[in-house]
Amino acid sequence: MLNSLLSENLFQITFTLVIYTVVNRLYKRIHFFLFNPLILAPAIMLFVLHYARVDYEVYAKGGDMIKFLLGPATVALGVPLYKQIPIIRSKLRPILTGVFVGSITAVVSTVFLAKALGANTDTLISIAAKSTTMPIALGITEMLGGNDKLIVLGVAVTGIFGGSIGPEVMRLVRVKSKIAIGVGIGTSSHAGGTSRALLLGETEGSMSGAAIVLTGLVTALIVPYLVKILI
Amino acid sequence: MSANKIPEKKGVKVLEGFVIILFTQSLGTFLSDKYDLILPGNLTGLLLLFLALTFKIVKLETVEGAANLLLDNMMALFIPLNVGLITILPKLKQEWLAILVSLLASTIIVMVVTAKTVEFTEGRRKNVKLPS
Secondary structure (H helix, E strand, O other), X not given: OHHHHOOOHXXXXXXXXXXXXXXXXXXXXXXXXXXOHHHHHHHHHHHHHHHOOOOHHHHHHXXXXXXXXXXXXXXXXXXXXXHHHHHHHXXXXXXXXXXXXXXXXXXXXXXXXXXXXXXXXXHHHHHOOOOOOHHHXXXXXXXXXXXXXXXXXXXXXXXXXXXXHHHHHHHHOOOOOHHHHHHXXXXXXXXXXHHHHHHHOHHHHHHHHHHHHHHHHHHHHHHHHHHHHHO | OOOOOOOOOHHHHHHHHHHHHHHHHHHHHHHHHHOOOOOOHHHHHHXXXXXXXXXXXXXXXXXXXHHHHHHHOHHHHHHHHHHHHHHHHHHHHHHHHHHHHHHHHHHHHHHHHHXXXXXXXXXXXXXXXXXX
């Protein structure tokens, strides 16, 4: 019975959202990284699909309907960008310089390292945008012709990793400026890092948040050229 | 006109905001396609929404509800793609080390380079100011 239910698009969507809602509540209570909705929710979903013997291709039809909202979610990022303008203007030069240099560094270092370690070309273009926020990263990767699943994994790993080591790395390299810490964490690891930067303080959090959309925009503008040179 | 206006309903506003977002997305996609812009359509839409807010063509309160609804629940939208990782498992098995190492190392590099750049830019400005 579960098999025929999970073959219906409506049920696929509903079930995905139910799992998300439950996992989200759990994660809010117990902040353990394996309970992260991006890890635990797909894991449960996979387990259920496997148990009910539903092929991914069948599930993906309902999944695609959820993905339709990614476009509007990208456009919606214009709202936080607008709200952050006073913060960005207060430290315009340091923020823009940091984001610009950081965005170039992100694409170059990711592609260069992965290539040196023997990754295929389609892998390289699928992780090049890993330091940008999820919907923007997907847009960029689609434009480059990369794999949408791989970039989602890349962005998630980057965010979770940046969020767990950001402040420690900053201490290790003796960065003291709160603005530098915030922009550094936000440019490298988007929302994942920002959630941790917010715990450091208001300046660090708001700077990190302001860097997210800017990094996405700058990366989208430079990535086509960098990829041409690097690959 | 009339003194007692009908109170605006919250749900209506969220839909209004959503319509504005969809319209901006359509316009952005159209412009990106037509003029062959470097930015993907959705990002052109992002900039258009930002400009519309900046030039007060659209009020913040009109789009804020819809935008928050989308942004606060964004993770839900990625679950199908993460489930889809199962389809690229052979590729991941082969290249996981290169992918993981480059992702993690690059994250640290970007963090340090960006933070140092910001500190340098801040510091230089202070030095410039001192003599004056």
